[in-house]
Amino acid sequence: METHGYSQEEWKVRCDLAALYRVIGHFRWTDMIFTHISARVPGADHHFLINRYGVLFDEMRASDLVRIDQEGRPVEAGAGNDPERYRVNPAGFTIHSAIHMARPDVFCVVHTHTAAGAAVSAQKQGLLPISQHALKYYGHIAYHDYEGIALDLAERDRLVNDLGLHNAMILKNHGLLTCGKSIPEAFQEMYFLERACEIQIRALAGNAELNLPSQKVCEVTAAQYRRDESEGIMALQWEAALRMIEGAKVDYRT
Numbered sequence: 001m002e003t004h005g006y007s008q009e010e011w012k013v014r015c016d017l018a019a020l021y022r023v024i025g026h027f028r029w030t031d032m033i034f035t036h037i038s039a040r041v042p043g044a045d046h047h048f049l050i051n052r053y054g055v056l057f058d059e060m061r062a063s064d065l066v067r068i069d070q071e072g073r074p075v076e077a078g079a080g081n082d083p084e085r086y087r088v089n090p091a092g093f094t095i096h097s098a099i100h101m102a103r104p105d106v107f108c109v110v111h112t113h114t115a116a117g118a119a120v121s122a123q124k125q126g127l128l129p130i131s132q133h134a135l136k137y138y139g140h141i142a143y144h145d146y147e148g149i150a151l152d153l154a155e156r157d158r159l160v161n162d163l164g165l166h167n168a169m170i171l172k173n174h175g176l177l178t179c180g181k182s183i184p185e186a187f188q189e190m191y192f193l194e195r196a197c198e199i200q201i202r203a204l205a206g207n208a209e210l211n212l213p214s215q216k217v218c219e220v221t222a223a224q225y226r227r228d229e230s231e232g233i234m235a236l237q238w239e240a241a242l243r244m245i246e247g248a249k250v251d252y253r254t
Contacts, residue, residue: 004063005077009042014062016183017049017108018252022245023187024110025058029194031113032056035175036092039108039183040100046070048100053087061254068093070101091150098156099163099179106167106179108186116197117176126170127196130203130210134196135221141193142166146173168193184238191237 003011017039024030024037033054041047049065051057066086069075072093074086096109120127129138144162147155163169167189169177176197178189203210213221245252 007042010067011062013039013041014049014065015253017065018060018062019242019245020108020110020183020187021051021057021060022252023241024112024190025056025060026241026244027191027194029112029114029190030057034089035111035113036089036096037108037110037186038092038096038100040106041067045075046101047075048096050088050092050096052085053089059249061250061252063254070097072097094150094153094156095159095177098159099177101156102160103163103179105181107181108183109177109179110186110190111171111175111177112190112194113175114194114197116201117170117194118174119201120197121170121172121174121176123200127193128200128210129213129218131196131199132221133192133199135213135218136192136225137168137196138218138222140166140168140222142169144169144171146171182234184234185231187241188234188237 006014017037020037033051033056036050038048038050041049047067047069049067051060052064052066055064066079066088067075068088072088072090074083074088076086079086092111095111099106099109126143127134127137127141129135142163144159147158163177167179167185171177176190176193178186178193180186180189
């Protein structure tokens, strides 16, 4: 397998991350070039991969991803000679670096600005337990107050304190964020959270009284999502997602 000069371990992560960008693009969860997905590079250097600024999600390739350090500086071999080729969004770095540095268990972080996600983030009551999708997050979701465009590095401490040990967070007046110990897990977290937000917006638009399950049912359902076989289900979902993008445009593994 051609790895374009990267180690096999890094190239595998690059291919999987490029695939996730395309899957997110397939579902139209993008905001042109303004949101981000990141993943750790295997090894002791504490490096991460994030999208090159300007590349659309549905055209992302493994070679388009930029390797950065904890300060957001590109560490690719040719970065000094071609800074535009390795340019990343500083706001994306602020959010993602905060989580990666504070949570060694997190391998991948996904951030979106979808209409449904941003709409729920603007609602004072947050995510309502009105759908099976939403109940996955009952007692397992965090909230972070809006502080403006994420350019202030001082916001990182507050962001990770709000996230705690959760893998899903609503950034108020902004959008959604999910993370996981693997790319399939981070994707599944975002899939269910996005669907829950879409359902909530439509339900509230109907202007009818809502059914709210009992607290006991909410707690049971949230626990069911965390049963022993969940990791295998994540793998099945990820394999299905990859089939959706096979044969699309230029191969993501390039």
